[in-house]
Amino acid sequence: MTDVTSSEQYLKLSVFSTSAYYARVHVQRVLEGWHRDDLIEAAVLVTSELVSNAVKAHASCSAITEATAQVDPDHIWMDLYRVGETIVLRVWDASPLAPVIRDPAPDDESGRGLHIVDLLASEWGYYRPSPGGKIVWCTLAASPGAPE
Ligand SMILES: Nc1ncnc2c1ncn2[C@@H]1O[C@H](COP(=O)(O)OP(=O)(O)OP(=O)(O)O)[C@@H](O)[C@H]1O
Ligand SMILES: [Mg+2]
Structure with a gap:
């Protein structure tokens, strides 16, 4: 279950096309819990x-290394955390x-x-963590002057 009292939220997802739906529900619930309704949309x-994108990339990935397989060959994951007023996904x-x-x-x-993503995020990028694979990240912040 989503524990909305935590400051960091981790969600493991199956490599299914429905996973984006569960991820959306999770994110909405977490941001409600953090009282950041301004960023939900x-x-x-x-x-x-x-x-x-992660589901497509993971499913078509032929480069699941031994190290990556030890992490988890059957799932992708996402997390959310707060840095001050900014949300990192x-x-x-x-x-x-x-x-x-493209x-x-x-x-x-x-x-x-x-x-x-480029339009809505303040910043975004990716990196390759040492166990393998890749993390795509973005930050979301309230627009200056937006009502609180
Ligand atoms: N997580 C990822 N891993 C590997 N490649 C990726 C990943 N996300 C995006 N890409 C690459 O970047 C391209 C652009 O991604 P983008 O989400 O803009 O378009 P798309 O997924 O092809 O189509 P759409 O999102 O409009 O259905 C993808 O076609 C893919 O080649
Ligand atoms: Mg895409």
Whole structure:
């Protein structure tokens, strides 16, 4: 269960297309618990994009190393924590490949998820932790002048 009293929230997710839904519900609940309703809409959207990407990357990853397999070959994970007024969201998957912003043509059906993240997050990026795979992270902060 989501423990909304904790300052750090970890969620292990199966590599299913439905996982983005569970991640969205989790994030909404955590931010409600943190009284950060101002960030729920943006957080839910970026969560959906990052978790969907992680599911696709993890499922198609042929580079599950021994080290990564020891972490967990069957799941991705996400966590949320607070740094002052800023929320940090991280999503791990087993693929070492980097997320790359695409330049989709108007009739392309994909290639827009990271544009949404780029628009809504204050910052985002990725790194490769030592056990393997990759963590894509983003920070969310209230817009200056936004009502509290
Ligand atoms: N977690 C990830 N691991 C590896 N590659 C990734 C990851 N996230 C994104 N990418 C790469 O970055 C590209 C752009 O991601 P983006 O989310 O913008 O588009 P998409 O997932 O292809 O389509 P859409 O999100 O619009 O359904 C992806 O096509 C993929 O090649
Ligand atoms: Mg995507």
